[in-house]
Amino acid sequence: MSTLRSWLLLLLVSLAPFAVADEPVKLRVLSYNIHHGEGIDGQLDLQRIAAVINSVKPDLVALQEVDQNVGRSQSVDQPAELARLTDMNVVFGANIPLQGGHYGNAILSRYPVRAHTNRMLPNLADGEQRGYIEATIQIPGVAEPLLLMATHLDHRRDERERLESADAINASVKKAKQPIALLAGDMNATPDSETMKRLGAMWTSVTDAPIPTIPVTEPKRQIDFILYRPQNRWNVVEVNVLDEAVASDHRAIFAVLQLQPMHTP
DSSP states (O other): OHHHHHHHHHHHHHHGGGOOOSSOEEEEEEEEEOGGGBOTTSOBOHHHHHHHHHTTOOSEEEEEEEEESOGGGTTOBHHHHHHHHHTOEEEEEEEEEETTEEEEEEEEESSOEEEEEEEEOOOOTTOOOOEEEEEEEOOTTOSSOEEEEEEEOOOSSOOHHHHHHHHHHHHHHHHHTOSEEEEEEEOSSOTTSHHHHHHTTTOEESOSSOOOOBSSSSOOBOOEEEEEESGGGEEEEEEEEOOOOSSSSSOOEEEEEEEOOOOOO
16 A cells, blocks of 8 residues: 555656646746857857856746857857756757858757747748747646747848748747747847737737847847737736846847636636
């Protein structure tokens, strides 16, 4: 009988992190364009990037401009190294072959990543190939899996590619039919742009007023965002731009979000 009790206790402990809570769950979310680990001082320093990430103890991180085994960044597997330095799970989306390796986006997660897919975005006029990662993440205390989409949109003045990318992202999340989702990344678009208005048809930004993220020394424009859906499931507890101006050419945007429990009839 004692053996049976021990087995049941072990089972309950293993299932406990995934028990469904009746209370809101807080998530700490960060989006950071890391400029392949090169700071504005010209130094390659992933430990410095990791220190910025660790400073806010995030649960979920969307990273842009990440190198994997690329010559310019000493052929380091940056996603794997950042996962080690932050003690988080990682998935990487390779969008461009570069100097013996690949360049793209990454997601760090404190929680298990159940599935992930890297999808290419529309490419107009031979621009830099962009993409986005769709990651399904199991959050302890939440019945439904979370869909986290992480991206980096085109930087050129002509907005056409960003608009098509916004449409592609919206179509993808609609097709996925996930009840809860986050979208984070460097959109290369300001809050009043047509790109952000188009994303705003399906997503809500964590901030109503712009919070500048570039240029890193004296930020004047916001082009880095964290967005959520559906609107009625999330509350914004805190949002700010991190006060670090050397490790990358962007400042990181950070938000604490409160996910409301799903109410069943």
